[in-house]
Amino acid sequence: MAAIPVPENLTSLRRMVADTPTRPPLGDVAHLGHAQLFTPVPEETVAFFIDYMGLTVASRNGDSTYLRTWDDYEHHSLVVTRRDQPGIGRTALRCSSREALDRRVAAVQATGATGQWVRDEPSIGDLWVTQDPDGHELALYHETEYWQAPAELAPGLKNQPQAKPGQGVGVRRLDHVNYLAKDVETTTDFVIDALGARPTEQIRLDDGHIGARWQTFTQKSYDLVYTEDWTGSQGRLHHLAFATDTREDILRAADLALDTGVFIETGPHKHAIQQTFFLYVYEPGGNRIELCNPLTRLVLAPDWPLVTWTEAERAKGQAWGLQTIESFHTHGTPRVD
Ligand code: FE
Numbered sequence: 001m002a003a004i005p006v007p008e009n010l011t012s013l014r015r016m017v018a019d020t021p022t023r024p025p026l027g028d029v030a031h032l033g034h035a036q037l038f039t040p041v042p043e044e045t046v047a048f049f050i051d052y053m054g055l056t057v058a059s060r061n062g063d064s065t066y067l068r069t070w071d072d073y074e075h076h077s078l079v080v081t082r083r084d085q086p087g088i089g090r091t092a093l094r095c096s097s098r099e100a101l102d103r104r105v106a107a108v109q110a111t112g113a114t115g116q117w118v119r120d121e122p123s124i125g126d127l128w129v130t131q132d133p134d135g136h137e138l139a140l141y142h143e144t145e146y147w148q149a150p151a152e153l154a155p156g157l158k159n160q161p162q163a164k165p166g167q168g169v170g171v172r173r174l175d176h177v178n179y180l181a182k183d184v185e186t187t188t189d190f191v192i193d194a195l196g197a198r199p200t201e202q203i204r205l206d207d208g209h210i211g212a213r214w215q216t217f218t219q220k221s222y223d224l225v226y227t228e229d230w231t232g233s234q235g236r237l238h239h240l241a242f243a244t245d246t247r248e249d250i251l252r253a254a255d256l257a258l259d260t261g262v263f264i265e266t267g268p269h270k271h272a273i274q275q276t277f278f279l280y281v282y283e284p285g286g287n288r289i290e291l292c293n294p295l296t297r298l299v300l301a302p303d304w305p306l307v308t309w310t311e312a313e314r315a316k317g318q319a320w321g322l323q324t325i326e327s328f329h330t331h332g333t334p335r336v337d
Contacts, residue, residue, distance in 0.1 A: 021303035026196025028100035029093045029217045032224070033141070034072075035177055035240055036064075036079040036089030038334075039285025045080050048283045052262055053242060053291075054168035056153065059122050066122060069173050069242065070153075070162045074144050075123035077174045078240075085334035086286040088237035091177050091224075092127065092139040093195070093217070101128070101142045107194045108140075123147075133190050134181040134226070135235035169253040171242035175292055176222055180229035180236040180332045188213040188226050197224065200299055201273050201307040203314055211311075214274060219298045221274050229332060236332040239280065241290035247277045253291045254279050265327060270319040273309060280328075287333045 039045040046065045049055045055067040058076045066076035074094075081089055095101035105128050108115065115130030118139075125143025132138055149155060149162040156163065164170055181187045188210070191197045197215035200222055205211045214222035227238050244250055250268045257264050257279075265288065267279040277293040317323040 021305045022198050022200075024302050024304075025198045025217045028095055028104050028196050029140070030096040030100075031094055031218055032174060032176065033074065033092040033094040033144075034077050034079065035091045035174060036081055036137075037237075037240060037283075037285070037287055038081055038083035038085065038087045038089050039283070039287065040082070040084055040086065041284050042080055042082040044284035045287075048262070049078065049080065050167070052168045052256065052260060052281075053289070054165055054170035056162070056165050058147070061122065068147065068162070069171050070164050071160065071172045072174070073146055073161045075147055076121075079121075086237075087235075087334040088136060088177065088179065088240070088287075090129065090137045090139050092121075092124075092141060094144065095140055095142045098142050101126075101140055104140050104195060107196075111190060111194050113190075113194075132179075132181075132187050134179065134183065134187045136179050136181075169244060169249060169256060169291060171244055171291065173243050175220075175241045175243035175290075175294065176225060177240055178225040178227060178238040178290075180233070180238045181226045182229055182232055182234045184213055184226045184228050185210040188215060191215050191224055191226075198299075198304070199306050200304060201309065203273070203309045203311075206311045211314075212273075216299065219300060221294065221297050221299050230329055231332070231336045233332075233336050236334065236336075237287060238332055239288035239290045241292045244291055244293050247293050247295075250277050250279050250291055250293050253281075257281055265331075266322070266325040269322040272313075272316070272319045275319065285333075286335070288331060 049067050058066045058068045063082040065080045067078045069077045108130055113130050115128050118127050118129055123145040127139040127141040129139045147161045153163045197217050200214050202213040203211040212227040215224045216222050254268050263282045265280040270277050279291045281289050283289050
């Protein structure tokens with residue numbers, strides 16, 4: 001069936017739209033579960049996430065600390081693990097059922113990728129661990145235990161997993177992972193075709209190749225982002241993002257960073273792409289962390305047209321004119337020369 005055209009009166013949207021409508025997320029992957037960060041200074045990194053970001057510790061095991069945002073219904077939102085170099089470890093995606101998990105495993109295997117079943121995370125059942133085509137570790141799982149808050153963090157309302165800890169910024173959830181990739185188009189095609197994500201926005205450079213692409217598994221406008229790695233390296237991280245409730249929280253986060261010596265790279269400001277209100281800081285291990293407030297922006301349209309930004313549009317900078325900082329194009333983890 002032919003796609004229904006975008007109405008004439010949506011002129012600004014029409015101007016941006018250069019691609020055909022996309023299909024909704026498949027639904028087999030329910031949402032971004034948690035991510036793992038590597039750091040050479042785990043004590044300092046964990047302290048940053050507790051004192052500044054406002055996460056709490058769920059448990060510890062060897063070189064890993066399992067941390068959680070207050071509104072996460074699962075055991076952990078973030079795993080901080082000691083390594084010589086900073087970077088991104090495992091990104092875990094929760095599937096909507098065991099059947100959905102098995103379907104995605106089969107779909108990934110059909111691309112020629114391999115993986116293995118493990119059971120190595122607290123409060124989580126079988127995980128199938130694989131990699132995206134750029135070498136980032138991905139894990140698919142379904143079985144999980146709902147978090148039971150300890151008495152000192154018991155929530156006031158039964159529909160909330162844990163009390164707000166009342167420390168630091170107090171981020172609500174892990175919002176998205178932004179990877180660096182050598183070949184954005186190939187890697188995101190895998191996320192779309194094998195995992196069933198929907199691309200919502202992208203950058204196409206003048207020579208025709210895709211410079212960045214934003215994918216969602218939900219009605220949030222993005223969960224996994226891939227940006228071209230200008231060094232040609234593979235498997236690196238651009239940033240990990242945590243969502244706050246309000247824009248004001250981002251301004252407060254900037255003040256708090258000033259007062260506590262947290263390095264601010266850029267912001268607060270508003271992105272043009274996805275319109276996210278943002279602040280970028282570095283945690284002590286060197287990984288870039290974003291505090292973001294995507295407002296209540298949702299992609300409800302079942303036939304959402306993939307929005308494509310041009311090189312000239314990107315050169316205008318962020319939404320209110322802030323130029324994109326140079327280190328945004330050069331800093332990734334692990335560092336490369
Ligand atoms: Fe981001």
